[in-house]
Amino acid sequence: MNRSILAKKIIETCLAMTKLGLNQGTAGNVSVRYQNGMLITPTGMPYELMTEESIVYVDEFGKYEQGKLPSSEYLFHLAVYKTRSDIGAVVHNHSVNCAALSILNKGIPPIHYMIAVSGTDHIPCIPYATFGTAKLAEYVAAGIKQSKAILLAHHGLIAAEQNLDKALWLANEVEVLAKWYLMLLATGEQIPLLSQEEMAIVLEKFKSYGLRIEK
Numbered sequence: 001m002n003r004s005i006l007a008k009k010i011i012e013t014c015l016a017m018t019k020l021g022l023n024q025g026t027a028g029n030v031s032v033r034y035q036n037g038m039l040i041t042p043t044g045m046p047y048e049l050m051t052e053e054s055i056v057y058v059d060e061f062g063k064y065e066q067g068k069l070p071s072s073e074y075l076f077h078l079a080v081y082k083t084r085s086d087i088g089a090v091v092h093n094h095s096v097n098c099a100a101l102s103i104l105n106k107g108i109p110p111i112h113y114m115i116a117v118s119g120t121d122h123i124p125c126i127p128y129a130t131f132g133t134a135k136l137a138e139y140v141a142a143g144i145k146q147s148k149a150i151l152l153a154h155h156g157l158i159a160a161e162q163n164l165d166k167a168l169w170l171a172n173e174v175e176v177l178a179k180w181y182l183m184l185l186a187t188g189e190q191i192p193l194l195s196q197e198e199m200a201i202v203l204e205k206f207k208s209y210g211l212r213i214e215k
């Protein structure tokens, strides 16, 4: 896909994220793998004001176009692409339920088989580090190795997938899972979990589930 189409698709994804209630204000950022680096949203700009020209190209070394400022989180986006060759798009947000769980420093255990959307049997919560730092990118790289969705302590969510549509879908699914988990925690009851064996069955089934439409 050419740059113009991808840039438009990034903005569409940002706006869809807001429409789905997954974000507030200028929080969050979105990127897509492009050439040897990525195209990414600019820093601190409301999604409604973004145009194709606002989207920034950052190369594999973190060097970006003159006159543009990429998301403050470009280091962790880059870290995801470097860590996983199967990933083509990254969505980050501060969705309410994911952020709430991340404040409790809790990942999401296998409360429901849909946890398998992450490609594993739980969604980890990585340690806290200041936004925009190399330390945070380091934690993200370690987390994303295990799971396509990770919570960032005291911060929010990262969802990484083959393309933007899938990454947005994953972010939405994880927000629902986070909501369920918070509701369950609030009951104070012991939460029954699916076994590793049951999760392994679903993970295998997910490999061939649904239409395989590549965009």
Ligand SMILES: C[C@H](O)[C@@H](O)[C@@H](O)C(=O)COP(=O)(O)O
Binding pocket: 026, 027, 028, 029, 041, 042, 043, 044, 045, 070, 071, 072, 073, 092, 093, 131, 132
């Ligand atoms: C302070 C920032 O909002 C930070 O939380 C970052 O992670 C974020 O979500 C949005 O930052 P950018 O606008 O720089 O992408």
Ligand SMILES: [Zn+2]
Binding pocket: 027, 028, 092, 093, 094, 131, 155, 156
């Ligand atoms: Zn953030």
